[in-house]
Amino acid sequence: MSGSDPVRLMSGSPADLNAVMTVMTDSFDPGFGEAWTRAQCAGILPMSGVWLILAQAGDRLAGFALGRIVLAEAELLLLAVRRDFQGRGIGKSLLDQFIGDASSRGAHHLHLEVRDGNHALKLYSAAGFKHVGTRKNYYCGSDGALFHALTLSKVLKN
Template sequence: MSTVPSDEAVRVVPGRSTDLPAVMTIMTTAFEPGFGEGWTRSQCAGILPMTGVSLMLAQDHSRLAPVGFSLFRTVAWEAELLLLAVAPDYQRHGIGRLLLDQFVECTRAAGANRVHLEVRDGNPAVQMYRQAGFTPVGRRSNYYRGSDGRQHDALTLAREL
């Protein structure tokens, strides 16, 4: 198990398509395949060049490697958090919240006045999103399909900026 960095040792930096190997490593360890939440490499590579899409990395300076990431898009006055993941050894140490806060600030600076996201019902991250001011605005039944074929609902959360 890795040593968890102090708050000062982690900073959020812009990512690029060349960071996809590290992103995919985090994705495959952070998202349980049984829930069907993770994206494939081709899905990530396909969306990165699109206008308004941003990849941000939580960089651990003691390891010189990313320990988390967020992927989001901003269009006109709205923004959507597409993915947020933190490597398991670094979860529950504020890194997810650091990425979430940075997403809100980046999109606000880009002119968004509303942000939203979808998350699997039952995902522990729901509590973090609620504490950050996101409120439920909808539900998509059977949105996620896990590797075992089971389906899981998605909660749609939003926050006005």
């Protein structure tokens, strides 16, 4: 399978951990310290209120989104697309699916954290997320460099 294969979105489960980690390693630049470890993912996937959306291209996982809902607050924990599938609208489709799922699950507000300077900011702004706060020096890159995290929110229902 190659980066030009058609992609379909589906629900994932803790059994998809290996595939998720393959995308994690491929997509995130270790210089920014945004990727989660295998232990972090293994710990959160079975938790109540957590859901995984897969973008599947044949037998390869092209990307995924990880969400969590607590009462009426949903959070986009991770969004990642393999490098050879980027720039084809998959990230936007995963984000749209996350927003739709969160709404169906009863979310009134959506939140996420993203590194200041990450190009995903454009994607989130276009989807209606607004900058509501900053966590200084939140991410620590592989060479020790620190980067601020921006907290973004979107209101679905007041």
